[in-house]
Amino acid sequence: MARQRVRIMERMGRAERTAGGEHRPGGTGGFSPLLWVAAAYAWRLIVVGAAVYVIFVALGRFHLVTLALFLALVVTALLEPLTDLLDRWMPRSAAVTAGLLLGIVLVLGVLSLVGATVAGEWQGLSRELEGGVTRIERWLERGPVHLRHGTLSQLQSWLSRFIATHRSSLFNTAVSGLGRLVDVLTVGALALFCSVFFLHSGGRMWRWFGGQLPEHRRGPARIGGRAAWTTFTGYTRGIVVVAATNALLVGVALFILGIPLVVPLAVLEFFAAFIPLVGSPVALAVAAVVALAAKGPLAAVVVVLLIVVIGQFEGHVLHPLVMSRAVRLHPVVVALSVICGAVTAGVLGAVVAVPLVSVVWSVYGVLRTTDLTVPTP
Template sequence: MVEKDKEGLGQDVGVPIRHDSKSAVLTKDIHEIAMFFGRFILIVAGIVVTGFILKYIWAGLLPVILALLVATVMVPVAHFLRNKLRFPSALATLTTMVGFFAIIGGVIAAMVAVVSAQGEELVNQARQGFYELSKLTQNLPVEIPVERLDEAVTEITGMVKNQASNIAGGVMSGFSTVSSIVIGLIIMLFLSFYITKDGEKFLPWLRKYTGSPLGWHLTELGSRIWKTLSGFIQTQALVALVDAIFIGLGLWALQVPLALVIAVVTFFAGFIPLIGAIVAGLLAVSIALVSNGLTNALLALLLVILVQQFEGNVLQPLLQSKAMGLHAAIVLLSVTVGGGLAGIVGAFLAVPVAATIAVVLRYHGVTAALRAGEVDPEEVDIVTPGDQNEHGSVANKIRELYRELAKESYDPAHEVVATGNHAK
């Protein structure tokens, strides 16, 4: 016997069987649950298949992604040379590329020279420091065998070597062989050149073959992704440059060896948000400890903390917060996942990829809000420049697209709503 429920659930309803719709309601619920889990399984399967495909095309895809990121830095300079100094398009692009890679090559050459000049001295200082440490342990109340200390030093040295090899392997994880590295670099150079020179022609070409309205959606979405990527790279470069200058000057004032090298490492590590700054700071403090002792290391640590506080509380709120629009937890998770999948290259690309996905989701949210009648199409921001083409203003065409979406507003009155035993 079933006990009566105080809400009346499960009791027999005094209506004819043909009017009892509870079975239909339960069937509909089961159907919707099955549809939800079916879509979820398809989405997961799609992600798995995409990852499987990316595994095999990664060596070819990586130069394309790197070329896009390099182009975000070079495009403003090339535009300045074309528009202000009246350089021909190809010459402006070539000049920008030569200057860009000359700066990077010069910095790397300077690093190699400094490391060659000071590296041996630093190693000798490290050995002397460990020797002094072994002498200090003899005066401690707890006896520490010198053999154990030597074993610990050996283990630490081996760990550092292993990490160095892992870092080197992570840098090259996007490529399989030396030949693929060379081919990838050549492809990246050519793609960077053409994206910088003819990038503005890509979207009109895309609209030509996709038609409207898809072409105009892709135009606005592509413009939003480009703005986000260029904003991320440029602001990250500015923040990393400020960090490198202040930390480099501070370490030079503290007479820490390899101050220039640490400054350069700090700059490049700055392109990996959160984690890069920590790694660069640990490197600076470690070298200061080995070379100049505990007091100097503490001063170096204080310097790194002050610079990082200035970056986190002043520079990032002013420059970076609007560039990506990602929560710090998402940034950290992206860097962790990207680093685990593809080493340093993955950690570097993780945030731009996450920002791109966020842009796509936000744009879908905008179009969904337009179709739902939640926003006025005249109030939606348009990122695509309002240049003229053969059909009029590009921005006006996108605004017209938004107006058409708003006309298709979803009307809930057209839905069938079950109320009690009746359908309206």
């Protein structure tokens, strides 16, 4: 830092002497050297901030394409080990096809299991929820809250009147949701299409991209790209292991407690775990509401305690054991990343924020500690 400041002041002094101006002490034109250094860094930060803003605007403009590419990278990171294993006994094209088919069958099987479970338990769950609402109302009236009698009934009638009054707007929202469904199908098709090429010839595509760069930029690009992919694959596979473990623990606990909809709630916990620090408690809060309606306050309290236990287990055991090599970020950085991502792009931003920050930090770390003047193999 000090040497860089000295170089900046020397360049300023030479510029003043070249221009024939009066040379003041320090070569800073009468201003404080600290002010010159701050100004030199300020305009650079402004340029970097403007570039980041333009990138985010472009990504937001083409958010469907960005989402499809992100999903394709996730699929590639998850299926690459299986594809490489199958590649030993069959051609690469057949290995990619088999890996993708197995992944699609697994996802459709889980969704079918969830649908069958909800359909099979729906009637019994409706009766339990009706009785649970009555129990909750009695508990709120007689418990420490002392809710006025008939408040929940009035709330239910108000909700019915609201739905009847705003039926047209709700219908328009549902119709717009069909447009969202088309977007989801488009993103899924594009992600699957890109996944095929990433799994089949992703290495050749990256080498081609590196070949388009100037000679002195190819080494840093190769090193940074390797670090970025290692971090991304480590994070993706690690978060899947963490999410599956959380879902298994939640499913077993809810089954022991006799809570209905065990499989859908466990699947909800699996997908919610992809949002660090926030997703898992939200999913378990939904399970607590179902437990409160179906089994009463005691079961809901047990589920709330389960939130604390699983949170501690995830933070102190799973993440350090599974993801310590891929993600070396302080929990405060993770929390701020999730919040900033959610504010910027909603749920998708919360999911993408941590892997994005992890990749950027790993690339910065490897480029900072690598001597780029030595040719890389």
